[in-house]
Amino acid sequence: MKAPALTACLIASVAAAGCATDAARQPAPEITYAQAANSELVATNYRAADALLAQFGGTSAGGPLIVATVVNIDALEQSSTLGRMISEQLSARLSQRGWQMVELKLRGSIYMRRGEGELILTREISDIARTNKAQAIVLGSYAVGASFVYVNLKIVQPGSNAVLSAYDYVLPANQEVRTMLGRNTGR
Template identity: 70%
Template sequence: MMIKPLLLAGALSIGLLSGCATDANRVPEITYEAAANSPFVATNYRAADALISQFRASPDGGPLIVATVVNIDALDQSSTLGRLISEQVSARFSQRGWAMVEMKFRSAVYMKRGEGELILTREIGEVARLNKAQAVILGSYGVSGTVVFINMKIVQPGSNIVVAAYDYVLPYNNEIRSMLVRSTR
């Protein structure tokens, strides 16, 4: 009869200990405050500000087009990371008074399903002409062992001359890895 209470106590102890181990390994949920203070958006805004400071044109000179930031090793592919960088750079230019052409609503641009606004060099001139854009903002990213290198450029569509450029680095952490996993082909 004494065995049953000992077995029950042992089973309860094991259950409690395994519950503690699960909680210890669980990643805590991020709060709204912590999410609002994420350096990801601020880093992309700094990149846009750096491009704006180099660009020797006026917001009155015509709209700009932002192409999706693409994988440097596969220029016809992007990811959640590339699309978010493009969106945030476009938002920052808009906040700074630049007219931005929203390519998602245009039928004149080749849109690869799931990739965003991919613009190859041969297409830049035609897309810019159709949209009366004074420049196109392009970018690429490359993944290293511990970081992701980002290169952003502003290109004159008629001549393909780079008129502004900025490089920056993101940590290859869980947040960035999760955005790279969600790529589409």
């Protein structure tokens, strides 16, 4: 290869590398409202609430339901933005389906840990349910895997702790979910 041709190739290579670096520095395009509306997280949590109700067998006339914060299975006293959001979406869906829901965030007497949400301790479930005349409590946990977040939900009868309904589902451990878990690992 002659010197001018070699020089041209080197300049082209450096320019191409510079373009690639510039492209890598570009921020990701912002999500649009249309793209946000197509997010599957809310729909997935709504399907989970519907599946719980389909198995439950209770009636909305039997008394309100209480939704506890969905917690980390490896540390039951801890939750995350994801766990709290799942709980909020479950409560919203149950309310949409005609169930009276007890909003625990408005009650000062409920055990609450700052930043964790409405974590209900086992010994408090019967008292809270009795005070609110609740027929059942929705409980849940999640486990974080390498590629997925596994969610388990149950409707439990206060007093006896009998499981009246249960549903398992899986969320992708994508960037959005990892961020809500506080595990923005950049996978």
